[in-house]
Structures are given as structure tokens and as C-alpha cells.
Amino acid sequence: MTRSVPWQERLSTGTEAVQDDVIRWYQRTKEGKAYVPDMIWGTLQTEAYATVILKQVVDFLGVPDDVPAGVAKRMERQRVLHEGDHHYDVILGEQALYTNIGGPEVMRGQIDRLLRDIDLPSLTLGIIPATARLAIFPAPAFGIYGEGDTVNVELVSSELDITEEGEVALHHRMFDLLREGAAYGEAAKDLLRKAQSIWAGGPR
Template sequence: MTSSTPWQQRLSTGTEDIQDEVIGWYQRTRHGKAYVPNMVWGTLQTEAYATVILRRVVDFLGVPDDVPAGVAKRMERQQVLYDGEHRYDVVLGEQALYTNVGGGEVMCGQMERLLRDMDLPSLGLGILPATAEFGIVPMPGFNMREDRAVYELVSCGVDITDAGELALHHKAFDALSGAAHYGDSARRLIDKALAFWRDA
């Protein structure tokens, strides 16, 4: 089954309530997966980076402005990385390291955060190089929990729960993660992006 809900409806009270909802999803998800081609995964965002992202959401969609409260909730959800009860496998597209979110200072802080947290036992962080060849057509980013795949589109959020479709998402994630770089190789890609933003 596939269902979608317009962002204006989901964010009708601002960003805090949906971030609180997401905290619940992450707390219930013992093993999650995410492919994020163009920006940093929300659970690894710094406060400064998340503030820029949520400010853009509020301004673009014209929803109630509660950005500080939404950011606080996004920071709260990151506790799942440190509680010893969760595992997240995340593939970032190399473009995510270069998409300008807030300028050089914000991006440097974000690259430093990735370098600091990439070795957490709860996190498998891969970087998919821009030139990587992998066995599927390019696709938008998605998050996976045990029972669904979730897409964040321009106008709505989409949840996919059909078992056959979920199996294809797992297959796609395996292809993406198989082409991604991990460990020291991923660290070199992040270091390269950090050097770029220091000179920006």
C-alpha cells in the first residue's frame, strides 16, 4: 500500500509536532536504513544545519514558524545514535557533502560532525561517490523502517508498506551501499569536502 499526505497538512501546526512524531518512529526502529543523495541525513545534522533546513521548509511551505522548537526536537531524536539500542545504515550521495546549506561555516561544522560520528557503533555511514557506477537507475532518497519506506517529496510525504515494494527497496539499498565507500575511504571524501568548505 502507498499513502501520501500533503506537507501543509502534516505541518499545519509547525515543525515541532512532526519532529516529535519522527522521534517516535526512530525510537521504535531498531534497524533503519536511509539513502540521502543531496543533503545530510536529519539524524546526523548539526543544530546550525538543521536550523537552515527547517527555516527553508517553513518559508517555502508557508507553515507556522516554530523553527527553534522543531530544531530542538530534531536534536533530541539523535539520541538513538548513542543509546546502544539502535542501528542505522546510511548512504549519503557525495553531492550531500557539497549542497550549500548555510554557507562555509555551517558546512564545515557539518563535515566535522560526520567525521566525528562516522565510527559510532550504531552507524554504518557510506558515501556514494559522484562517479560511482551501481546497478540501478538514479532515484530520490528514501528512509526505511521495519514496516515501511518513506519518501519526502516537494509537496507531500509518501509511505510505502507493500511487502513486495519493500523488498525492492531493500534490493535498491543493497546496490547503493555496495557501491558506497566506507571507513577510511569515506573519511577521505568527507575530508576533501571539509577542505573545500574551509576555502569557500
């Protein structure tokens, strides 16, 4: 089954309530997966980065502006990386390190955050280099949560929750194929350090 909820309905009271829902969702997830090709996964965002993102969402959709409350909840949801028995397997595209959200200062802080968190026991962070040869075409961003039986996809106008077994299985397969092209460990850190240097005004 696929359930679609328009963002303007989902965010009709602002961003805070949705973040509360996500917190409960993440707390129920012991083994999560997320693929985000062109921005930073929400649970690894800094406060400054998340503030820019949620402000853009509010302005674009014309929903109530409660950005500080929404950001506070987004920061609260990051506790899953430090508390309880959770593990998240996350793949970012290298483009995520360069999509300019908030300017160089915000991006430097965000890359620093990734370098700090990459060794967390609760996190497996891979980065697909821009020139990586992939076993499968790049897909839109998606996350796999719950007991590995729910896929969440965020579209421009709505949010999709996919629970049909065959469709969920395809997303697991897609994730595994994308994972083959990702850099991990020191190779991922090298990509982060390169981005850090560029945002600090270093050589391009």
C-alpha cells in the first residue's frame, strides 16, 4: 500500500508536530536506512542547516512559521544516534556536501558535524563520489524505517509512505546497489575534508 499526504495538509499547523511524529517513528526503528543524494540527511543536520531548510519549506508551502520550534524538535530526534539500541545506514551523494544551504559558514559547520559523527557506533555513513561508477541508476531520496517494512519518500507536493512488500523489497535492493558505489571510512573522510577545504575557501 502507498499512502500519500500533501505537505500543506501535513504541515497545516507548522513544522513542530511533524517533527514529533518523526521522533516517534525513529524511536521505533532499530535498523534504519536512508539515501539522500543532494542534501544532508535530517538527523545529521546542524541547527543552522536545519533552520535554513525548514524556513525554505515554510516559505515555499505557505504554512505556519514555527521554524524555531521545528528545528528544536529536529535536534531532539538526533538523540537516537546517542541513546538506545539504534543503527542507521546512511548514503549521501557527494553533491550533498556542495549543495549550498545557507552559505559557506553554515556549510563548514555542517561538514564539521559529519566529520565528528562519522565514527559513531550507531551510524554507518557512506558517500557516493561524483564520479563513482554505479551498478544502478541514481534514485530519488528515500528512507526505510520501522521494521524495515516502511519506505518514506518526500516529493515536492506530498510525502509517500510505501508498505507494499514487493515495493519495499525493491527499495532495499536499490539501497544495496547504491551502497556498492559508496566510499566508507577514510575514503569518506577524505571526501568530507575536500568539501571542508572548499567551503573554507581552499583550492577547488
